[in-house]
Amino acid sequence: MNDEARSNCPVGTGGEPEATRSAVPMGIVVLTFALLFLGGVYFDHHSGWFNARVYSPYVSGEQLELYQPKSGAAAALAQGKKVYETVCGICHGPDGMGKPGQAPPLAGSEWVNAGGFHRLAQIPLDGLNGDLQVEGKDWNLNMAPMGAALSDSDLAAVLTYIRSSWGNKAGPVSADDVKAIRAVVAGHPAVNAGQLNSIPE
Amino acid sequence: MKNGFSVFPAAFIALGLSWCGFVLGPAKQLGTEKQAAVLNSSDTYPIQPTGYATLGLQVYRANGCAACHTEQVRQDGVACEVVLVKAGKNPAAVSNLVSTLKLTGLTKDEADAVSDQITALGGSVETHIVPVGVDIARGWGARQSVAADFLYNDPVQLGSLRAGPDLANIGIRDPDMNWQLVHLYAPSAVAKNSAMPPFRFLFEVRKLGDAPSPDALQFPQGFAPAAGSEVVPTPEAKQIVAYLLSLKADAPLYEAPFTPVTTKP
Numbered sequence: 001m002n003d004e005a006r007s008n009c010p011v012g013t014g015g016e017p018e019a020t021r022s023a024v025p026m027g028i029v030v031l032t033f034a035l036l037f038l039g040g041v042y043f044d045h046h047s048g049w050f051n052a053r054v055y056s057p058y059v060s061g062e063q064l065e066l067y068q069p070k071s072g073a074a075a076a077l078a079q080g081k082k083v084y085e086t087v088c089g090i091c092h093g094p095d096g097m098g099k100p101g102q103a104p105p106l107a108g109s110e111w112v113n114a115g116g117f118h119r120l121a122q123i124p125l126d127g128l129n130g131d132l133q134v135e136g137k138d139w140n141l142n143m144a145p146m147g148a149a150l151s152d153s154d155l156a157a158v159l160t161y162i163r164s165s166w167g168n169k170a171g172p173v174s175a176d177d178v179k180a181i182r183a184v185v186a187g188h189p190a191v192n193a194g195q196l197n198s199i200p201e
Numbered sequence: 202m203k204n205g206f207s208v209f210p211a212a213f214i215a216l217g218l219s220w221c222g223f224v225l226g227p228a229k230q231l232g233t234e235k236q237a238a239v240l241n242s243s244d245t246y247p248i249q250p251t252g253y254a255t256l257g258l259q260v261y262r263a264n265g266c267a268a269c270h271t272e273q274v275r276q277d278g279v280a281c282e283v284v285l286v287k288a289g290k291n292p293a294a295v296s297n298l299v300s301t302l303k304l305t306g307l308t309k310d311e312a313d314a315v316s317d318q319i320t321a322l323g324g325s326v327e328t329h330i331v332p333v334g335v336d337i338a339r340g341w342g343a344r345q346s347v348a349a350d351f352l353y354n355d356p357v358q359l360g361s362l363r364a365g366p367d368l369a370n371i372g373i374r375d376p377d378m379n380w381q382l383v384h385l386y387a388p389s390a391v392a393k394n395s396a397m398p399p400f401r402f403l404f405e406v407r408k409l410g411d412a413p414s415p416d417a418l419q420f421p422q423g424f425a426p427a428a429g430s431e432v433v434p435t436p437e438a439k440q441i442v443a444y445l446l447s448l449k450a451d452a453p454l455y456e457a458p459f460t461p462v463t464t465k466p
Contacts, residue, residue, distance in 0.1 A: 050226075052348070055345060055456055057279055064456065067279055068458050069240060069453065069458055151320075
């Protein structure tokens with residue numbers, strides 16, 4: 001029944017009433033989207049992105065990861081990561097990719113992935129000076145003895161972290177190893193590639 | 202009813218969406234749940250119950266235990282506690298520092314800062330993860346209940362009312378089988394002012410033979426049955442007690458981490 005036909009119906013003679021369409025008020029549209037937005041914010045803060053492993057009171061996977069009790073190897077790695085990011089990462093990058101012209105990459109570096117760690121450990125203890133080849137590229141370096149002030153366990157942790165991160169698969173370094181190396185090389189002027197190559201790996 | 206038939210697709214969509222949300226989503230998230238690794242250990246959790254313990258769940262269900270008991274521990278928060286393990290070379294300075302620091306109830310960042318301060322002086326510390334909450338303060342569990350706790354429970358008996366205590370860790374709290382049996386037979390014999398109804402029909406009172414049955418209940422003084430008779434559990438009673446004793450939600454898991462307390466108070 002169109003509008004014209006209905007208006008022709010005499011009142012009370014039984015033209016069937018019919019719902020008409022009208023636009024949703026703008027206020028309700030705005031309110032709906034505001035509520036959806038608030039709901040989204042709430043989920044962002046409380047849902048842990050619907051992660052089945054994240055239960056209240058934890059709000060995210062990262063927070064849950066933070067509260068994992070650490071022991072042994074995992075604790076050493078976590079400590080190494082922390083030290084790396086404050087001491088080494090500024091030049092060598094948080095991803096170990098280095099900085100062009102300033103710091104060579106550690107990821108995949110033959111110096112890091114060597115079977116032994118004696119050459120590697122000497123670099124942060126004494127610093128490094130001069131020309132050095134890393135992954136087939138030439139670098140002219142001038143690194144300060146960044147690790148000389150670190151404790152044996154911190155330096156061991158950071159060396160372990162470097163040797164086992166970003167695809168590197170070399171073995172761990174213990175605090176006693178670092179202590180032994182430090183006793184020999186402490187106070188030595190910055191080493192160069194030739195000197196490093198003259199000591200056993 | 203101009204658009205009468207649109208009721209059906211509309212209803213289908215509405216039901217379909219809630220089915221996706223309430224059935225498909227959770228099944229996708231947790232339906233393939235397997236035994237989980239216990240933190241800092243090579244063990245897996247939970248241990249699959251065997252024999253009477255599996256049957257006991259059905260007795261628990263049949264007797265409506267979940268109407269008054271829950272099997273879920275709530276956790277309101279988590280705190281860190283820094284514990285000094287070794288004072289190191291400079292014990293005086295370390296103990297001086299430790300006495301000035303707040304070592305419990307810390308967030309992870311605060312705990313890290315405190316352990317850095319102590320390790321800087323040569324001491325070595327451990328950071329313990331301590332779940333907090335009212336249920337945990339009552340001694341009902343070491344951590345909150347998570348999905349892994351119910352891996353072998355079919356159906357899960359979560360419960361929603363606590364007329365009685367939570368049972369998620371009853372196997373640790375009261376590991377004594379005789380205590381559990383006596384408690385089922387006559388709750389007030391072992392738990393004063395207990396509101397639990399006695400489940401006498403799970404037991405048989407019979408005349409003492411030549412020698413007492415090895416299964417017979419050992420009652421505390423004043424609650425023993427009449428002279429010349431003994432109370433023996435039926436298989437159902439043994440099953441439900443085996444089930445209760447298997448309730449031990451005490452493993453630290455990835456989703457509910459905590460540092461286990463090695464010395465129980």
